[in-house]
Amino acid sequence: MKRIVVLLAFALTSCSYFEKQVPNEQELLQKELKAINWNQVDEYPSIAECEKLTDATQRKQCFFEFLSSTIQQKLDTDTLSVLYPELDTIEVKITVNPDATLVFEPQFPQDSTAYDKKKIDSILRVRLTDLPKINPAIKRGIPVKTQFILPVIIRGE
Template structure:
């Protein structure tokens, strides 16, 4: 009995050091976890309805970009922009997809080019793309997140 008591006593002395260790601070754990996350990349890219069935992520991503560019081109290609600005063959469109699947389009014209009425081009773009097909937002760690892309859109096809 004495041996068992001595053994329990020694064991309890050794186990006391386990209680001295402090649990990591909640804020410290959060900061460590946030540092591990690559905020520049998403787990799943946004997707258009026509690309849902593709399983390969790279092919789905390419399908998504091709789908958006083709959709924008078909809506603004042979229209007002081509008549008003025949010298512009390509515009860059900044596409922002919000977590609630709301889509924003913004024209980006390179600096140093002939000055254009960007507000007018933007308003035409907004009008033509107002009923754009639904796009599911990007996903990061199971949460829908905002994503932005700048896409080259050809508006004047050489004949």
């Protein structure tokens, strides 16, 4: 019986030897937030055809090549090359939202007044409506918004 009492007393007092300083929740959060590279995603946006590739660099390249060629094909049939024969390339800012919606915005030089920006923007919006489903970028398992500027070649006739 004495052994049980001694063992019980030892067990109760020895718990203090195992106590560790528990880090503050806010300190842990701040440390984790600083460790995250917010300028890079874990997975880039993608389409179903590119999902088959296992290498991240190849998937990214596949996605950008698909998007660039698809936009060029859709704009080939339009009047941009007729309206603006001097315009051979247009830069398009593409936003892929977490809900997989896309936003296209043409980018023009600051001093550019030679183009009707509203007209080009409306042509882009009309032509780029029925693209295949694009999966958003992933950061730490969560879909995130990404933006990039893609040069699109306007082919003349």
